[in-house]
Amino acid sequence: MGGGAAVKSWLATADRLSPWSQATVVVAGLGTSGFAAADGLIELGAKVIVLDDSLSSENAEKAKLLEFLDADVRLGPGSTAQLPADADLVVTSPGWRPSAPLLAQAALRGIPIWGEVELAWRMSLPDRQVPWLAVTGTNGKTTTVGMLESMLTAAGLKTSAVGNVGRPIVEAVLDDVNYDVLAVELSSFQLHWTNSLALHSAAVLNVAPDHLEWYADRAGWPDGVTDSMTAYTADKARIFERVQHACVYNVADPVTEHLVEEAEVQEGARAIGFTLGIPAVSMLGVVDEVLVDRAFISQRWDSAIEIAKVSDVQPYAPHNVANALAAAALARSFGVPPQAVAEGLKRLRLGDHRIQTVAERNGVRYVDDSKATNPHAAAASLAAFDSVVWIAGGQAKGTTFDELVTQVADKLRAVVVFGIDRAVIADAVARHAPQVPLMVLDNSDHGAMKQAVEWAASRANPGDVVLLAPGCASRDMYTDYAERGAAFAEAVAGLSG
Numbered sequence: 457m458g459g460g461a462a463v464k465s466w467l468a469t470a471d472r473l474s475p476w477s478q479a480t481v482v483v484a485g486l487g488t489s490g491f492a493a494a495d496g497l498i499e500l501g502a503k504v505i506v507l508d509d510s511l512s513s514e515n516a517e518k519a520k521l522l523e524f525l526d527a528d529v530r531l532g533p534g535s536t537a538q539l540p541a542d543a544d545l546v547v548t549s550p551g552w553r554p555s556a557p558l559l560a561q562a563a564l565r566g567i568p569i570w571g572e573v574e575l576a577w578r579m580s581l582p583d584r585q586v587p588w589l590a591v592t593g594t595n596g597k598t599t600t601v602g603m604l605e606s607m608l609t610a611a612g613l614k615t616s617a618v619g620n621v622g623r624p625i626v627e628a629v630l631d632d633v634n635y636d637v638l639a640v641e642l643s644s645f646q647l648h649w650t651n652s653l654a655l656h657s658a659a660v661l662n663v664a665p666d667h668l669e670w671y672a673d674r675a676g677w678p679d680g681v682t683d684s685m686t687a688y689t690a691d692k693a694r695i696f697e698r699v700q701h702a703c704v705y706n707v708a709d710p711v712t713e714h715l716v717e718e719a720e721v722q723e724g725a726r727a728i729g730f731t732l733g734i735p736a737v738s739m740l741g742v743v744d745e746v747l748v749d750r751a752f753i754s755q756r757w758d759s760a761i762e763i764a765k766v767s768d769v770q771p772y773a774p775h776n777v778a779n780a781l782a783a784a785a786l787a788r789s790f791g792v793p794p795q796a797v798a799e800g801l802k803r804l805r806l807g808d809h810r811i812q813t814v815a816e817r818n819g820v821r822y823v824d825d826s827k828a829t830n831p832h833a834a835a836a837s838l839a840a841f842d843s844v845v846w847i848a849g850g851q852a853k854g855t856t857f858d859e860l861v862t863q864v865a866d867k868l869r870a871v872v873v874f875g876i877d878r879a880v881i882a883d884a885v886a887r888h889a890p891q892v893p894l895m896v897l898d899n900s901d902h903g904a905m906k907q908a909v910e911w912a913a914s915r916a917n918p919g920d921v922v923l924l925a926p927g928c929a930s931r932d933m934y935t936d937y938a939e940r941g942a943a944f945a946e947a948v949a950g951l952s953g
Contacts, residue, residue, distance in 0.1 A: 471581035476500040485549030489572035492624035550645035555675035571649030576625035590640040593661025595833040603783035605639040607800030644691040657789040659704035664832030668854035702789035707731035730781035752788040764798035773840035814945040819918025826941030831860040834927035845912040849875030850928030857884035865889035870915035874904040876932040909947035
């Protein structure tokens with residue numbers, strides 16, 4: 457059996473130096489974060505039980521490594537159906553919904569549930585604490601964290617981009633590297649399972665409908681919450697709780713400012729806005745194609761300081777400039793000088809599939825923004841261009857496209873949709889932009905992308921952009937958004953003429 461009441465008495469305030477040898481910890485899921493969590497808990501001396509229904513070769517390899525370290529790893533169908541009787545704590549992978557049987561059983565038994573992020577925070581205390589500069593939002597998180605990491609590096613600081621970007625935070629906490637600061641991307645799923653973060657500074661970039669299927673049932677909803685969108689927003693809000701220095705919000709998205717106003721922060725923490733317009737006091741913004749700071753200077757009441765040029769943001773798009781301002785606000789809250797902000801932006805090259813031009817043919821530009829996996833992201837992508845043949849579709853995740861199509865109808869030269877939720881987009885186009893030529897492809901194999909690109913090319917005129925901004929997740933047809941983007945580039949390369 458686990459340590460029972462004796463363990464529960466210290467788990468609420470547990471840190472790296474707590475008596476972990478007394479605890480039995482169940483790790484739910486053997487993905488990237490699950491493996492890191494199990495490894496870290498073993499290092500602390502806990503008894504670790506890892507459960508995953510998948511018998512994949514990758515899981516089998518991870519299981520061998522963990523079993524060598526004396527973990528109890530149980531794989532295969534049904535492995536996660538029953539919570540072990542001796543569990544004192546559950547550490548869950550972020551994709552698991554609160555309604556999952558294992559987590560529901562833990563909640564019923566009063567057993568605490570943490571995510572890998574919460575575990576990493578606890579493991580950094582009290583003697584390995586490194587300031588976290590964290591970013592959440594529906595869209596732009598990875599780009600903003602990449603910009604932030606580049607700015608911090610340009611300032612000569614030892615840092616790493618961790619969290620939802622792919623590298624587990626536990627891994628960085630256990631590193632031998634003495635980091636000065638971490639650039640942390642946090643999803644709503646990750647934030648849901650946190651309860652004690654006290655970040656140096658944090659930013660919420662935007663809040664728009666996404667991942668609502670994760671919140672489709674009421675399990676895990678806070679008291680008083682009556683719908684999935686409010687539950688999703690409440691999880692985003694967790695990032696501002698107990699912030700020490702700066703809560704960064706998007707002036708163009710009032711929800712983000714409201715989250716700052718409602719947050720219980722530490723005394724002295726400031727609200728810092730970012731805007732694509734001229735900034736007011738305690739904001740960063742844009743003046744005459746220059747990014748300026750009117751927040752982190754002593755003369756902010758009557759002046760601002762240049763921190764970069766709009767031309768330093770590549771590829772250019774309004775939402776990328778907004779991301780750069782958010783990253784700059786976090787960097788400046790940590791004392792990064794203006795020159796390092798500009799240098800960080802100049803050095804950075806964003807990853808593939810983010811408004812990436814893959815070809816120009818006969819005066820038509822072909823742009824891959826496969827990373828636009830929800831309507832808000834697709835809207836931001838479409839806003840960067842004047843005349844677009846739009847390729848969209850995939851898994852809509854419970855979102856709608858009416859507002860998006862209304863916003864961009866005057867930009868649309870034509871629209872082609874495919875994927876499992878193609879009708880959701882097609883219906884919105886038919887209602888709100890009936891004058892726009894529309895092609896609905898029922899093909900559900902990889903040949904659909906080739907058909908979509910060929911049809912889009914036939915509708916595009918010189919000066920137009922053929923834009924893959926799906927507004928949907930990709931797993932109905934592809935392994936991930938990267939494979940979808942690669943299929944688009946391949947289809948473009950195969951065009952004749």
